Amino acid sequence: MLQLKVxxxxxxxxxxxxxxxxxxxxxxxxxxxxxxxxxxxRGLHCSFLAVQGGRMLGYVVSLPVDDDQLPGLDAPEWTPAxxxxxxxxxxxxxxxxxxxxxLGHKLVEQVLRRARDMGLHQVALVAVQGSxxxxxxxxxxxxxxPLGEGVQQKLExxxxxxxxxxxxxxxx
Numbered sequence: 001m002l003q004l005k006v007x008x009x010x011x012x013x014x015x016x017x018x019x020x021x022x023x024x025x026x027x028x029x030x031x032x033x034x035x036x037x038x039x040x041x042r043g044l045h046c047s048f049l050a051v052q053g054g055r056m057l058g059y060v061v062s063l064p065v066d067d068d069q070l071p072g073l074d075a076p077e078w079t080p081a082x083x084x085x086x087x088x089x090x091x092x093x094x095x096x097x098x099x100x101x102x103l104g105h106k107l108v109e110q111v112l113r114r115a116r117d118m119g120l121h122q123v124a125l126v127a128v129q130g131s132x133x134x135x136x137x138x139x140x141x142x143x144x145x146p147l148g149e150g151v152q153q154k155l156e157x158x159x160x161x162x163x164x165x166x167x168x169x170x171x172x
Contacts, residue, residue, distance in 0.1 A: 002101070004110060007047040007059060009035050014056050015049070015093075022093040026159065027128055029074045029091070037061055037071070037090065040078050046087060046114050050094075050103055057098030060107040061091040064118065068148050070126070070164075072157035086166075087115035089125040108138055116169055126155060127163040140165040 007015065012034045019028055041047060041063055050058040063071065064084035071078045071090060089111050094104045115123050124143075127135050132142065143164040147155065155162050 002050060002052045002057070002103075002106075004048045004050055004107075006045050007038055007049050007061065008042075009038050011049055011059075012038065015059050015061075018056060018059060018093050018095060019091070021095060024129060027073065030076070032076050033074045034061070036076060036078050037063060040080050044080070044118075046111070046118075048107065048110055050098060050107060055097075056095070057101070058094035058103045058107055059091070060089065060111055062111045062114070062123075063088045063090055064120065065124070068150050070124070070151055070154045072154040074157070084118075085121050087111060087118065087120050087123050089123055092125075104134075105138065112167070112169065120169065122166050122168050124164065124166045126158050127165050128158050128161070130161070132163050132165070135165050138167070140167045 012031050015034055016031060038047065044064065047061040048059065049056055064080050065086050065088045066081040066084060067086060069081055070088055092104060092107060112123060125135065125140065143166055147164065155164055
């Protein structure tokens with residue numbers, strides 16, 4: 001049976017192993033970067049592991065942010081917004097076994113539910129590795145330029161093909 005559990009710093013080694021399985025090396029984040037995000041959002045319940053039969057099949061990391069506060073790739077520090085408007089889906093990784101179960105979609109739905117529960121108005125993400133079409137099928141749209149200077153600089157840490165995307169939330 002599939003279970004979702006909130007990510008804790010003790011889970012970071014398993015998260016890094018799945019990250020290495022799912023992403024090209026230029027998108028790998030350090031343990032320090034993951035731990036900073038987990039510590040900063042402790043108690044907010046917005047990052048989850050999907051486990052089945054003791055095996056991790058996927059994870060999603062999301063962070064409450066202001067519009068201009070997106071964390072860069074592998075940022076060693078991060079502070080949550082005091083009055084966030086957006087839940088930023090920073091990272092989603094799903095093993096091949098999890099993909100067979102449409103686990104990516106289930107994890108995204110969990111983030112959307114959590115954002116609504118937090119009273120937030122939208123979910124944002126950075127699409128990498130040619131994933132823009134996947135996110136569009138899930139209701140996200142590309143944010144068109146011009147972007148604020150700080151957001152543009154952080155977006156560039158994800159590579160030239162990175163696309164900032166958003167999905168507006170409707171009250172449940």
